[in-house]
Amino acid sequence: MDHTSLDLNTKPLRLIDDACLSIPRELENNLTELRMEISAKQETGAILEESNRVSAENKRLTEMLTVMCENYNALRNQLTDYMNKNGEKEHSPSKKRKFESSSNNNGNINLGILGNSMSSSTDEESSKKPREEVVKAKISRLYVKTEGSDSSLIVKDGYQWRKYGQKVTRDNPCPRAYFKCSFAPSCPVKKKVQRDVEDQSVLVAIYEGEHNHPQLNQMEATSGSSRILNFGSGTGAALLGSSGPTGAVEARKSKSNVDAKSPQPRIESPEVKQFLVEQMASSLTKDPNFTAALAAAISGRIFPHNHNGKW
DNA sequence: CGCTTTTGACCCGCGC
């Protein structure tokens, strides 16, 4: 009795089993491949979607950055115009002294740009002296952080200088060194180097004028991990570099609109360079050919067996 | 020997 029932129960099972076994191996393999393809398609779709989303967001951020930069430039131009107007208004008919006092004022202006990193001697002096920005030569400042042990007043900026004087000034116990460009008198550039009153490890180099010759020592000028922040408009004078392995912060002030519009190529700050890179990246991401090629490259790399366009 | 650095003297503008 039990045998019949057992037989009845086992027979269909064997049939099913046989049927299952009769499925060709190829089909099974194809099924597996099909499943992989489906999951790959889903994954690729997700990646493409994510890629599109990221590139759209990137585009949006870049546009925001562009607008911000444009606003910044417009604002800066307005500030420059404003300061120039003020300078003209308050400019007294005097020469060399004014030049110097204005260079001091430039320092005060730079404080505004640089934040609190420099001295806080703004208020009293600047309130006593009228602001005067219009001077003959272009003035720029370079702040160079030096080693504590380094007591020299040498700022390696890629140009060759000849020292022609040294003076102890009233407001700073450290002597101020006066340099002329070695190409003088054909090159009228001068610089003054003095240690910062508050932080004696910082050298303050004040450049006057523009070099009319190329940099002599590019390697020296650009070597090291110096960090230069180039603020303000203006061109030219060699403002790369520092004296060594520490750092430098540079701030400059254009002396006139003429200077600001000088045709010489500008030495861009890292920030500006980064902006340019982002602009290039933006233009690339905006290029449908590039994005298509990128997507193809990515998909080709992840799923190299799908070259026949079978998705 | 030629170039650079040092350093005291001198010049000059500014404030009083």
Place this chain on the structure above:
DNA sequence: GCGCGGGTCAAAAGCG
């Protein structure tokens, strides 16, 4: 006019 202070000159010294 005088003194002060920053900037420049130039002779002497230093250096390669």
